[in-house]
Amino acid sequence: MLLALLLIAAAEGPPNHPAPSPSPPYSALASPTESARYALVHGCLLARQKGVGLTQVPNHFIRLDKKTGAYRMTGAGRVELSEKNGPGCYMRVGLGNPDQLRVMVLGVLAAEGRVGKLFDSGPGSRDGGGSFRQETHCATLGGKTTVALISTSNDRKRPRLQLSLADDSDGSCAQIAWP
Numbered sequence: 784m785l786l787a788l789l790l791i792a793a794a795e796g797p798p799n800h801p802a803p804s805p806s807p808p809y810s811a812l813a814s815p816t817e818s819a820r821y822a823l824v825h826g827c828l829l830a831r832q833k834g835v836g837l838t839q840v841p842n843h844f845i846r847l848d849k850k851t852g853a854y855r856m857t858g859a860g861r862v863e864l865s866e867k868n869g870p871g872c873y874m875r876v877g878l879g880n881p882d883q884l885r886v887m888v889l890g891v892l893a894a895e896g897r898v899g900k901l902f903d904s905g906p907g908s909r910d911g912g913g914s915f916r917q918e919t920h921c922a923t924l925g926g927k928t929t930v931a932l933i934s935t936s937n938d939r940k941r942p943r944l945q946l947s948l949a950d951d952s953d954g955s956c957a958q959i960a961w962p
Contacts, residue, residue, distance in 0.1 A: 816883045816887050874946040878943060904917045912940055913939075913940050915941060916936070917932070919931070919955075930949050
């Protein structure tokens with residue numbers, strides 16, 4: 784009888800559990816850039832590719848902080864993710880080199896598809912909160928045009944990186960010359 788139950792269970796396949804989360808590289812424990820890369824790829828981009836929110840892409844290394852409602856990446860850099868309206872994502876990195884974080888984001892987006900610049904304030908822009916660089920890029924992610932707003936800063940009052948990914952709902956990306 785036990786043998787028959789085991790054969791039936793084997794024929795039905797494994798229980799319906801989510802696939803295990805890929806482990807972040809060891810460098811994510813010490814490098815804010817690598818921690819942010821893991822969160823971007825296995826959090827924001829995965830959710831956007833599937834057209835779902837962060838709650839539908841569970842990950843053992845990106846956990847919901849019930850106090851703040853933000854998802855926190857285990858590792859360096861104080862990386863937080865949150866959902867925007869619809870299938871959008873916001874990432875905030877509190878520590879690290881802003882230039883390295885910017886290059887990493889643009890590299891990850893380029894690896895996923897086309898990327899074109901819509902606007903770049905250039906480094907050294909200033910407002911009442913300090914200096915920053917703000918850019919808007921258009922990217923093709925999973926066959927959909929996505930707007931990526933990237934803000935980087937060395938100012939101690941600001942996060943080192945803020946990234947928002949959202950649908951190109953107003954058609955802004957139609958005006959750029961794609962590479």
